[in-house]
Amino acid sequence: MEEQLKVTLIQTSLFWEDPEKNRELFSEKIASITDETDLIILPEMFPTGFSMNAGNLAEENEGPSVNWMRTIAQERKVAITGSIIIQENGDYFNRLFFVFPDGTFKTYDKRHTFTFAGEDKTYASGKERLIVEYKGWKIRPLICYDLRFPVWARNVENYDMLFYIASWPKIRRLSWDTLLRARAIENMAYCIGVNRTGKDGNNHEYIGHSAVYDTVGEQISTTDFEKDLIETVTLSKKHIQENRARFHFLDDRDNFEITD
Numbered sequence: 001m002e003e004q005l006k007v008t009l010i011q012t013s014l015f016w017e018d019p020e021k022n023r024e025l026f027s028e029k030i031a032s033i034t035d036e037t038d039l040i041i042l043p044e045m046f047p048t049g050f051s052m053n054a055g056n057l058a059e060e061n062e063g064p065s066v067n068w069m070r071t072i073a074q075e076r077k078v079a080i081t082g083s084i085i086i087q088e089n090g091d092y093f094n095r096l097f098f099v100f101p102d103g104t105f106k107t108y109d110k111r112h113t114f115t116f117a118g119e120d121k122t123y124a125s126g127k128e129r130l131i132v133e134y135k136g137w138k139i140r141p142l143i144c145y146d147l148r149f150p151v152w153a154r155n156v157e158n159y160d161m162l163f164y165i166a167s168w169p170k171i172r173r174l175s176w177d178t179l180l181r182a183r184a185i186e187n188m189a190y191c192i193g194v195n196r197t198g199k200d201g202n203n204h205e206y207i208g209h210s211a212v213y214d215t216v217g218e219q220i221s222t223t224d225f226e227k228d229l230i231e232t233v234t235l236s237k238k239h240i241q242e243n244r245a246r247f248h249f250l251d252d253r254d255n256f257e258i259t260d
Contacts, residue, residue: 002135005161008037008232009221011210013198017057019047023068030072035232038135040072042082043165043196044144045094050167050200051085052122058087061107070103077101079134083110083143083165091124096141096165098132106132110143111152119145129258131157137237140189144168147179147193151258155187155250160240163192167200170207177209184213188243188250190235197228215243 010029015021026042033040044050047065048057059065065084073080079100086095094110109126113119129152132139140162146152147164155162162183168176176193184191190212197208212221212233223231244250 002038002137003237005039005135005137005235005237006035006037006232007161007192007212007235008033008035008040008230009192009194009210009212010040010042011195011197011208011227011229012043013206013228014043014046014049014196014200016049016201017051017053019057019059019065022047023065027068027072029230030076033230033232037078037232040076040078040080041163041165041192041194042080043194044083044167045085046082046165047084049196050117050144050204052118054085054087054092054122058085058092061086061088066097066099066105069097069099070105073099073101074103081141081163081165092122093126094119094123094143095126096143098130098134098139098141100134106130108141108143110146112145112149114145131159137161137235139163141165147176147183150183150186151256153183153187154253154256155189156253158250159187159189160237161190161192161235162187163194166193166195167206168193168195168209170205173207173209177211180211181213181217181219184215185217188215188247189240190214192233197226215240 083096096108099105108130138159144166223229
């Protein structure tokens with residue numbers, strides 16, 4: 001078990017529906033990282049932007065974007081995560097890949113598809129929760145709209161950190177900021193949000209506001225909310241253990257079972 005986990009957030013604008021250009025963009029940004037890091041987090045649908053054009057953009061689990069992630073992970077000896085449009089068994093998924101330094105990976109399909117934008121009409125909903133065990137840390141990965149549903153994120157596994165990758169629009173930034181902080185406080189875990197910037201092909205504007213909150217809701221990331229950024233933040237197991245031992249809030253959590 002490692003006492004510390006170093007996590008790098010990459011917040012950037014994206015090339016609309018252009019996977020090759022976006023992979024090149026992220027290759028350049030990752031090459032510029034000089035800080036030691038254990039995990040690199042990319043935004044939601046990082047190869048394409050948040051697109052409903054799945055028929056033309058979908059890849060397979062062994063497609064070019066996943067293979068690019070595996071190459072980065074193996075060459076840099078880090079874990080890397082982000083979501084990709086995937087086609088499998090006749091369905092499309094907004095699928096997050098958590099790729100380990102050896103190139104193996106685990107996946108999570110977005111549970112709450114964004115009905116307001118018609119995501120549910122294109123993408124199948126995921127059914128399985130995922131806990132990633134990495135360097136002695138238990139990590140819960142989630143995607144964008146999942147942030148609005150606290151039951152799905154509830155810390156019943158005693159995880160140490162949860163993160164959300166997102167395409168969260170500027171117009172609803174207050175909800176993003178507020179809910180990220182709330183998820184950290186109620187779950188007594190680090191909570192990380194990585195959002196994109198810029199405008200997409202539908203003229204929706206994204207303002208970023210990527211951030212890291214600790215177990216009591218204090219923001220520990222320091223880089224400007226609204227600009228393209230690369231920031232590495234160090235998470236501490238001691239911080240988690242001391243606050244949980246002091247407050248015991250998780251001992252009073254409700255028991256429940258998700259049946260759907």
